[in-house]
Amino acid sequence: MLPSTLALLQCPACGAGALASSEGLLRCGRGHAFPVVDGIPRLVDPPDLVYRFEDASTYDALMDFVARLLRADEAAARRRAIASLGLGPGARVLEIGCGPGNNFSYLFEALGETGELFAGDVSPTMIEAARTRPVADPDRRHLFLLNGMRLPFVDRAFDAVLQIGTLNRFPDIRAALAEMVRVTRPGGRIVVSDEGVAPWLEGTEYGALLRKFGGFFDGTAPLDALPPEAQDVCVRWDFGQAFYAIEFRVGEPPAADLDVPLPGRSVTVREVLEKGSSAS
Numbered sequence: 001m002l003p004s005t006l007a008l009l010q011c012p013a014c015g016a017g018a019l020a021s022s023e024g025l026l027r028c029g030r031g032h033a034f035p036v037v038d039g040i041p042r043l044v045d046p047p048d049l050v051y052r053f054e055d056a057s058t059y060d061a062l063m064d065f066v067a068r069l070l071r072a073d074e075a076a077a078r079r080r081a082i083a084s085l086g087l088g089p090g091a092r093v094l095e096i097g098c099g100p101g102n103n104f105s106y107l108f109e110a111l112g113e114t115g116e117l118f119a120g121d122v123s124p125t126m127i128e129a130a131r132t133r134p135v136a137d138p139d140r141r142h143l144f145l146l147n148g149m150r151l152p153f154v155d156r157a158f159d160a161v162l163q164i165g166t167l168n169r170f171p172d173i174r175a176a177l178a179e180m181v182r183v184t185r186p187g188g189r190i191v192v193s194d195e196g197v198a199p200w201l202e203g204t205e206y207g208a209l210l211r212k213f214g215g216f217f218d219g220t221a222p223l224d225a226l227p228p229e230a231q232d233v234c235v236r237w238d239f240g241q242a243f244y245a246i247e248f249r250v251g252e253p254p255a256a257d258l259d260v261p262l263p264g265r266s267v268t269v270r271e272v273l274e275k276g277s278s279a280s
């Protein structure tokens with residue numbers, strides 16, 4: 001592993017940085033050790049967490065079926081989401097829950113000649129399928145077995161973070177989004193997209209049809225789970241209006257200026273809050 005890649009890693013179990021690489025293991029200073037198998041670090045915490053909902057060998061056919069059912073243009077929808085990441089030359093992007101790598105070619109299109117793609121999934125079969133998917137430059141594609149709830153990366157490691165088709169199934173969506181923000185640099189961008197029929201289609205024949213798919217399309221855009229750092233938030237529905245896409249920039253949480261004087265009075269908001277209505 002390149003020293004520049006190693007420098008971005010931290011222990012998912014305890015958060016200690018500076019993992020050391022030796023004898024096929026990555027170790028943190030507090031004794032946690034993670035194997036590297038076929039060149040892919042298995043930085044999953046808890047170590048026995050394995051998610052096997054999707055079958056990598058049939059995933060592309062499933063996506064094709066869903067696109068045809070919804071009369072949606074899969075490539076165009078993926079490109080729209082990725083365009084919103086604002087990737088420029090030399091950017092470093094992380095995809096969480098990358099599956100068998102369906103976004104990789106579009107991400108490389110956006111990264112151009114110099115950017116780097118980091119991608120991870122909790123499923124060993126998915127990450128193995130991702131490893132064999134041809135990409136423009138395998139040296140600039142770094143794969144990890146990881147849990148999106150405990151990302152094995154240092155704070156502010158990435159210019160952008162992408163997650164498509166995964167968020168609804170996370171056990172704690174608010175914590176998952178906070179973890180994405182943690183690994184994104186200030187000013188960087190985050191895009192999350194998952195199943196959820198546009199609210200205005202509730203009660204239509206189309207909406208009712210999708211409801212019959214065993215809860216698959218029942219998600220809603222989890223705007224109330226966004227972190228305080230979310231700025232310029234946009235939400236849209238794509239892919240047959242059956243997937244929400246939330247796109248935002250990471251910034252400072254808003255903070256009110258309590259030292260502003262009240263109009264027509266020689267007292268500030270802070271003084272009124274501290275002294276109550278007796279403040280003159």
Ligand SMILES: C[S@@+](CC[C@H](N)C(=O)[O-])C[C@H]1O[C@@H](n2cnc3c(N)ncnc32)[C@H](O)[C@@H]1O
Binds near residue numbers: 097164166170
């Ligand atoms: C529907 S697939 C999406 C694949 C791909 N992102 C796409 O756009 O087609 C969802 C993926 O999320 C992965 N996943 C589920 N829970 C995860 C977690 N906690 N951490 C990382 N990946 C996870 C699954 O293994 C699966 O590969």
Ligand SMILES: [Zn+2]
Binds near residue numbers: 012013015032
């Ligand atoms: Zn550790």
